[in-house]
Amino acid sequence: xxxxxxxxxxxxxxxxxxxxxxxxxxxxxxxxxxxxxxxxxxxxxxxxxxxxxxxxxxxxxxxxxxxxxxxxxxxxxxxxxxxxxxxxxxxxxxxxxxxxxxxxxxxxxxxxxxx
Amino acid sequence: xxxxxxxxxxxxxxxxxxxxxxxxxxxxxxxxxxxxxxxxxxxxxxxxxxxxxxxxxxxxxxxxxxxxxxxxxxxxxxxxxxxxxxxxxxxxxxxxxxxxxxxxxxxxxxxxxx
Numbered sequence: 635x636x637x638x639x640x641x642x643x644x645x646x647x648x649x650x651x652x653x654x655x656x657x658x659x660x661x662x663x664x665x666x667x668x669x670x671x672x673x674x675x676x677x678x679x680x681x682x683x684x685x686x687x688x689x690x691x692x693x694x695x696x697x698x699x700x701x702x703x704x705x706x707x708x709x710x711x712x713x714x715x716x717x718x719x720x721x722x723x724x725x726x727x728x729x730x731x732x733x734x735x736x737x738x739x740x741x742x743x744x745x746x747x748x749x
Numbered sequence: 750x751x752x753x754x755x756x757x758x759x760x761x762x763x764x765x766x767x768x769x770x771x772x773x774x775x776x777x778x779x780x781x782x783x784x785x786x787x788x789x790x791x792x793x794x795x796x797x798x799x800x801x802x803x804x805x806x807x808x809x810x811x812x813x814x815x816x817x818x819x820x821x822x823x824x825x826x827x828x829x830x831x832x833x834x835x836x837x838x839x840x841x842x843x844x845x846x847x848x849x850x851x852x853x854x855x856x857x858x859x860x861x862x863x
Contacts, residue, residue: 638792665849676838676853677793689848724792731849735781735800735842738851740792 640741657708657725665731666708669724684731755854772839781842
């Protein structure tokens with residue numbers, strides 16, 4: 635299994651809602667990532683988890699709350715979002731979050747619309 | 750922080766032509782340079798990568814060259830086919846961070862016409 639699976643594929647939420655994005659991989663990867671991608675823009679790193687611990691938070695607003703319950707799962711909890719948070723949220727994994735770099739395996743993304 | 754510039758932003762070629770996309774970066778500690786292809790509505794997928802101790806790498810119709818002195822690297826696609834049409838992102842891994850931290854270029858939309 636070389637896939638990263640994300641749910642839901644599409645999500646529409648109001649600014650007062652609480653929702654969660656989920657990501658799962660069964661490749662035994664020990665690093666997982668959240669990226670945000672706006673239309674016609676490159677992916678932007680949000681969070682990095684290495685061995686289930688948060689290693690990098692790219693100064694993301696607290697209305698985004700990541701969680702890594704175990705080595706296969708990654709969640710992104712959303713609360714009180716703004717319309718400008720509408721974007722494609724990509725989860726990715728890699729064998730390790732090493733300093734030497736390596737292939738990122740991306741999920742298909744969750745397309746979020748905030749009304 | 751790292752600054753990654755990618756050119757051109759769009760590239761239109763005829764099927765069978767070659768395509769070249771170039772990226773420049775600023776951090777001399779960068780040590781890993783992947784290229785990702787993202788088809789419309791799809792996930793980014795790695796197509797080729799190169800490490801800082803190598804000058805060129807080739808995989809069938811795709812090649813990447815790296816000039817560390819000038820801090821630029823390029824993607825070369827030969828004998829382009831319509832299925833090569835996609836957005837291509839270069840990326841630079843920030844060395845010395847201890848973690849996988851990629852900075853992506855702004856992307857090149859490649860259109861291959863039959």
